[in-house]
Amino acid sequence: MPERRAAGPGVTGRTGVVALAVSLALPLVGLALLLWQPEIDVAWEDHPAHFWLVLAAAVVGALIAYAMGAAALQRGDARVLLASYAFFVTAAFLGLHALATPGVLLTTPNAGFVLATPVGLVLGAVFAVWSGSDLGGEQDVAIVRRAPLLRAAIVVVVAGWAALSLIRVWPLDEGVVPEQVDGVLAATAGAAVVGFAVAAWRYLRLWREGRAALPLAVASAFVLLAEASVAVAFSRNWHLSWWEWHVLMLAAVLLVALVARSQWHEERFAALYLKDTTEGEREMSILFADLQGFTTFSEAHEPREVTQMLNAYFEVAVPAVAGRYGGDVDRIIGDALMVTFNRRGDQPDHARRAALAGLALQEATATVLAENPGWPTFRVGINSGPVSVSVLGTAGGRTHTVIGDTVNTASRIEGKAPAGGVAVSAATLALLPDAEAEPLGFLELKGKSEPVEVFRLLSVG
Template sequence: MPTNDLMSTSTEERPRSEPYLPPATQPVRAVVWAIHLALPMLGLWLLLANHDDLNGKWHDNLSHFWLIIAVAGINVVLGVMIGQASARRADARLLLVSLVFLSSAGFFLMHGLATPKIILGKGTYGFDLSQPVGLLVASVFAAVSALPLSERAARAVLGAQIWLRGGLAALLALWGAASLVPGLTALSAPAPGAGAGLGGAELAGVALYSVAAVMMFRLHRRRPAAMLVSLITAYALLAEAMVAGMFRHNWHMSWWLWHLLLTLAFVFVAYSAHLQFRREGTGAGVFDSVALSATVLRIRAEYEDALEELVGHLRRRAETRVPVATRLAGKFGLTEGQAAVLDRAGEALANERELSERLAALVDTGRQARVGLPERELLTQALDRVRQAYGDVRMTLVADGRVAMGSREYGPADFPGGEPVRLGGAVVHPLTVKGQLAGALEVPVGRTPQDEALAATLAGQLSIALENARLYQELSTLFRQYMSPDVANSLLADPRTAALGGELVELTALFADLKGFTSFSERSAPGEIVEMLNRYHTAAVPIILSHGGTIVQFVGDALLALFNAPAPQPGHATAAARAALAMQEAAEEIAAGTAGYPRFRIGINTGLALVGNIGSPELRGFNAMGDCVNVAARLEGIAEPGTVVIGQSTLDQIAPRPRVRSLGELSLKGKEQPVHAYVLSGLP
């Protein structure tokens, strides 16, 4: 799997605060690079400005022929290699770049074959025009290759590749015949010694190469790569070669200059490809950095898939017993050295991935061990999550002082000092609660030292979770037997809620007691009194709790329940009224079956009250105080057995309006102003 510059971080992945400058575009290097490109033009100016002194003539037909043949050969090899990369990656830009090299190489070859006294006796128009025409054709491919082609345009280019290559081959064949067969066309006719040119068309070629170089430079800014720098340089040198060739002083130094520029352009790219090949050990990805963005993203996805496959193979290699490199080298075109390195890197990646998964499982186990989760559900969820990261994990709780794990049993003596027991391919860790053996956790032996430490941490986390679950169950059972669930939940979630103090809250208070309880007590045995109270409260308590009420007091035969405290409760007045009517219905069923039982009377009132923990630092209780609660107690006192009396403030908050009977304005003990009261008989 070749690695190349396309894997470098793109600008989208870099911080925006400081723009990234790749090495070739850093200020100093950019200046040096520009100077190198400017030197040939300076040399051309010197040659032309001092025509007689410097721009001397060197006429060597054979040297020219072999130079052209060698450079054209290099160019053809480059074009073929880039074309193969285009076919392998299905990339339109690589196809166009390959045509740049093939077209310039083809016409350069025609120029070499037309060298005087090789095939033809004299210099011809074909000899003069072959390279300008070739450079012009190549400039069109270069400009198009630098464009950010859309997917639709890229598909169109790839779909037309047969026509593009075939058309180029046909053009070269026709040009060769026209320029090399004597008398066939004007191209094979002798040309004046000063040479022929294309006129203004050459300027168009220079402009196209310049645009291509600028566009490739912008691509290099987004995706730094050595091959892109080489291509930019080649386009710039080809543009300069066209400029040098426009002066047409055949066989003079200025004429040889454009040959030198062409040679440098092609050799520069070839040398960069050679260095890339040596660095990677394969030619599969030498030109990937030049490809379109969609191709680069696809290549990155292929590499990621390859790494995932590698990790998967590494995890299964204990079962397959086949080296990973053997299975992947052929698929991804790896050399033996690359496969060995990738094997070791993949193993490190697999270990790192496994470590990350086990850390995540440890975190999730701690998150799942929340207060209130039943012990069995807690352990089941934790075990399911742990098995995803650790594999075949088993957990057993203690029974009769022993832990049965498969065919083996463990006791406290098997884990001296809390140390685990090692059994070949597994390690058994003790689970403890309050320092006593509560169970055991069997985990497969890991491949790294971190695995053993994580397994021990996991056992400790499960021990804590198990102890918390059991402690919470004990506290929850104890709290809920002595206080309302809302108060118990609040205390368990945040012990600071037990602090002394309170706040002013609007609530609905419900007072209930048993009318006739005193006379019943005088004629009944203590056991009968307790049984009677328990029967009534057993019926009343679930009703109040199911309607969202909080019971804060039991005083003999009386109870006080609050609605909208401590937990907020919309429609608390209606909920209290429904609970009261349901209590009376249940009480009637109890009293109907036993003669002489007293009857509930209930008073309800809504208003502001101070709600909180009242008492001392040593002993406190949750309660409510205020005029609202006092009025509820007074209304309960005037209620007839089996009825519910509500105050005006409660009636105003019950919607839709219930069925009531007015008792008029009542003067209640402790109240200066009369209170309008009603007997509640039903709700819509």
């Protein structure tokens, strides 16, 4: 059975799909007509219009890349990450092309800045094809782990291209403007067309699996970028055929931006996630924490005072578990805090991280408690084991969370923990060979034939 995703508005009507296909084909038909009838390919040279049009496309593309990249790193999804780099590198080189407008940064056309667009399209196509390939498992984790390196490489390439263009190093010297070199442009355009066509086909397959709008929008954007690549190679400078590829690039990024904007803000790019991100399994450690005596405190104090107390605690508790030890705060409900470790599969030492985070949380909140005698006290429970990661919900309310017996047991262990202490399961303790702990007894759990032994963690070692 194909994978189905509850990921937002669907696109299923045959009429709508046909209309979209016709719409995507029209720019190519228009370009062919302009090239076939040169007399209607009129010239219009307007430098300010060119600058703002290209800059708008670059800015929108950069915003899309940023939003996708942030979601990808948060969820550890290689597909969304690589797709973000496809838009990032295209937008970056398009920005250089905007600066090539005479009178903006330079007084005369610059070969490197003019050629920046087709180069950016080729590099963008590489990332687009890569993002649509079969990813998952260790490959997914490795790509996300190398995200800073990939991002830095793109920045270096763009900055290097700009520098070489400004100092006019061969072949970006003061020779013929590259737009007049048909062979160079045709070669780069051909590579970009093939790459974006392959990427579009792969995202169309993803759309067919779930019928969500976003994969179709990305596929359509790649089609538009492929058509823009054709126009780059064959259009005439400052003529309608030349303006067409500028408009196509703006349309491509606007399409993705508008469809992404229409998605529910939580997990906006969920329709693009890899299966490992939405239905994968991880070996994880789960930390639960709540305040013993919270109900009694709430009954005796005004809501404003309760809120101030919770904020004072969470201001030190969240950085202790998330910032220092890389935990992901799954949710905060009232006085309860749930934190996951190894959510993206990149923390093999998840048990140690969770244990240290639990002790750090107690140390940080103890300082707050010392300044406010009479406040309730945190207790922490930790369990390790197999967990299912999943996107739950649909349009109007989605969340990326973890579920399974390991999670439920962690929650029950937290209830066994003494005030101010950290309780861990035997499964977690087994992953901490140098830890010091003392037994707290056994926990009877519904549905389990054997009770769960719980220990109070004293140190990690």
